[in-house]
Amino acid sequence: MEGEKSMRKCLIVCSIFLFMLAGCVQPKVIDDINIMSAVGYDSHKGDKVKGTIVIPVYKTDKSISNEQFTAIATQSKAINRKAQQKSADPLENGSIEVVLFGKELAEKGVIEIIDTLERDAKIGSHLLVAVSEGKASSILNKRLGNRGTGTYLNTLLRHNMKTRELPRNNLHLFLFSYYSRVKDPFMPYIELEEDDKVNVKGVALFKDDKVVSYLEEEKMFFFKALMENFRNGSYTFRVEDNFVTLFSLTLNRDYKIKNAMTNPEINIKINLEAHIREFSGDKLDPKMIKKIEKRFSKIVEKSCEEMLYDFIEQEIDPVGIGLLAKTQTRKFDYKKWEEAYPKSKVNITSEVYVSETGIVE
Known part of the structure; x- marks a missing residue:
């Protein structure tokens, strides 16, 4: 009986408390x-x-x-x-x-x-x-x-x-x-x-x-390539006299930053897997696919490198190179990084693999 009375008292108190709270909220x-x-x-x-x-x-x-x-x-x-x-x-x-x-x-x-x-x-x-x-x-x-x-x-x-x-x-x-x-x-x-x-x-x-x-707009793909791993996206470029559109691009990248406090070396490796959506040429054979892979690899390396050097010249870091340097450097010093960042050297390597050629084949 005493247990039931205690339970009833508890329920009554809770009900009153909830009623008071409800009264405080303006519908x-x-x-x-x-x-x-x-x-x-x-x-x-x-x-x-x-x-x-x-x-x-x-x-x-x-x-x-x-x-x-x-x-x-x-x-x-x-x-x-x-x-x-x-x-x-x-x-x-x-x-x-x-x-x-x-x-x-x-x-x-x-x-x-x-x-x-x-x-x-x-x-x-x-x-x-x-x-x-x-x-x-x-x-x-x-x-x-x-x-x-x-x-x-x-x-x-x-x-x-x-x-x-x-x-x-x-x-x-x-x-x-x-x-x-x-x-x-x-x-x-x-x-x-x-x-x-x-x-x-x-x-x-x-x-x-x-x-x-x-x-x-034409630089957004490379900016995102430096910012995050992602899937999807597309890019059109020229190989010899042919136009190629790659799509369903799957991208992964890896950063290694050395000498962050003195003369930073920014090493980035970008791996891409892609499908060919469009090809303006007559024949898409294994030899041409290798040329496409090599050409796009060069485009990625050159575009990403130029973009990073442009950011360094403007003394901005939207990619977050400093954030990555902080995670890879013991006794990271913000002031030293700010002084060293404008002296950074960039090295981009890229590997491109075309996994599908679709109906163009």
Whole structure:
């Protein structure tokens, strides 16, 4: 009996506690709030920032349109507050899928805005961030896709990261690189084309929180090759008088960094397995396949080496060579690495194996 009484008391206390907790949470009806799906920031007159907020509007015929709110403020924190003054319903930012930075603002610096996003507990660290050619508002003012502009941009970027040549990136990874002393951040670089489609134009490279240069589309494959092991992707090149397209590229790479504190030697080995999708020539025999493998190997070595030397000259490290050097060097010293990095020598070796020739054979 005493055990039953104790159990009842425990259940009553728990019920009261849960009831009190439920009373502290404000219920929110989805029809009574505006859910933000995308936000863009652009440089405005003086030191002001213009924010563009996109709200998906779900219609009775199951189609989706967009509603935009804009606000101008000196600090990004005030943009949301000013936008709230224009909205008939509360603006909720917990479902933002992508944040865009206009090119002019990105070249001035984005950390004040990034810091605001980071400190908001409602915003997830896997939020996608990107730099837009021109103004971010020029993209967000368009009706893109059939599931809303925010979802369209999010899907576009994730698709290019998963199956194409865009390296993985999000708010968390950007912040990791920004706060690291041995790696610099980057963001996808997108543009609005004449047919109102958005194209992944390349990659925006940062020094601290400012964009300092851009990698164009044709260099993205080699950038990703230096950044991460991956599967998929494609590349077209010329062998003698023939054009070849390799696809379903499976890539693995291995780094060895010597003398990191004095005269760094960056040794990278890249192994690729690929299929031939297209071949413009008449005959694809074993001899030609060997030529294709050798030619593409040379292209990978030359392109990756030139890219790394370009980064060294700009004194940026988006690949994270310093991070790798830190893991391979005892008593790693940040200051010595910063002094030694501009003197780095790069050696890239590549092995390419064509495993399938498909129907072209």
